[in-house]
Amino acid sequence: MKRFDWEATTRRNPERVADTLAQAARALPTATLHEAGGKIGALPSAIKPVAAGMAFAGSALTVHSPPGDNLWLHRALDISRPGDVLVVHVNGAYEHGYWGEIMATMAIARDLAGLVIDGCVRDGALLAEFGFPVFARGLCIRGTGKDFGATGWINHPVRIGDVTVNAGDLVVGDGDGVVVVPRERATDVVARSVKREADEAAILQQLKDGASTLDVYGWR
Numbered sequence: 001m002k003r004f005d006w007e008a009t010t011r012r013n014p015e016r017v018a019d020t021l022a023q024a025a026r027a028l029p030t031a032t033l034h035e036a037g038g039k040i041g042a043l044p045s046a047i048k049p050v051a052a053g054m055a056f057a058g059s060a061l062t063v064h065s066p067p068g069d070n071l072w073l074h075r076a077l078d079i080s081r082p083g084d085v086l087v088v089h090v091n092g093a094y095e096h097g098y099w100g101e102i103m104a105t106m107a108i109a110r111d112l113a114g115l116v117i118d119g120c121v122r123d124g125a126l127l128a129e130f131g132f133p134v135f136a137r138g139l140c141i142r143g144t145g146k147d148f149g150a151t152g153w154i155n156h157p158v159r160i161g162d163v164t165v166n167a168g169d170l171v172v173g174d175g176d177g178v179v180v181v182p183r184e185r186a187t188d189v190v191a192r193s194v195k196r197e198a199d200e201a202a203i204l205q206q207l208k209d210g211a212s213t214l215d216v217y218g219w220r
Contacts, residue, residue, distance in 0.1 A: 003148045006072070011155035012079050014167035016059035017186050019083055022113070025172050025186070026057035028193045030179040032200075033172055036192040041180040044161040046137050047118060048177070051128035054135070055174040058085040058113030059183075062167050064153040067093030070103075070144040072152035077103060079154065082111035085171045087180075089158040090119040097122030097140045104132045116171060116178050118160045135173045 025033065034042050049055075061084040065072040068090075076086055086107075090098060099115060100123035107115065114133035120140035121127065127134050155167035163180055165171070170186040172179050181189045206216055214220045 004151055006075055006152070006154075009151065009153045009156065010075070010079065011167060014155050015183065016081075016083070016168045017170045017183055021186055021190060022057045022059065022083060022170065024194075025170055025181075025190050026055070028172070028190065028197065030172050030174050030176050032193045032196050033181060033189060034179045036196045037179075037181055037185065037189040041163055041182075042161075043116065043163055043178040043180065044118070045177055047116060047135050047160075048137075049173065049175060050121060050124055050134045050136055050139065051131075052175065054114075054131070054133040056085060056114030056133040057170070057172040058083045060085055060087045060165050060167055060169040060171045060180065062153075062155055062158045062165055063088040064156060064158050065090050065098070066147060066150040066152055067091040068096050068144055069147050069150060070096075070098045071146040071148065071150070072154065073098060073103065075152075076154050077106050077110065077112075080107075080110050080112055084112050085114045085116060086112065087158060087160070087165050087171060088115070088117040088119065089160055090117065094119045094137050095140050096120060096142050096144045098144055099134065099136070101126045101130075104130050104134070108132050114171075114173060116160075116173060133173060135178055
């Protein structure tokens, strides 16, 4: 069998969001980032953390994988850098466990920020124990193949739901879901999010003091 040259469709060093910006975003709710950016970047609600309390923020390392195959995920891990978030599209073949204990162990050793996959994973109990943030459609015990002749892409745009994710975009996940902010807008959106949180804190205080939402928001 002829092997596909995976380097031909792999971009190794895309521009990434700054680590300091990712750290600032990590402290912000995904809903706030989504709203502050103009209601952008919300990935499908079916993609959820595999265990309570998982959260992350980092720079997207995108993977377009052949269906039912996780070889391209291993390749992405091989070229990953600290702070990366693997964002994986699997061509709609959800019912496979593309990720588990082995890959999570490597991701932790490489100091990745998280995994977002539009598909399923397995070894759920171990993933919860490890604490490495994994956001997926669910758990599935069905294994994957490794077709060395199949075509995939790393650090090229992927489409998840109605969101196009580019390599280097800011990706943030928490218990509410996952939001993607284009890299070139990330600084502005994070700043707007910080202001939005401060404004909301003031509104919450008014409500605690007995105000009505109709008055606070001018809805009468």
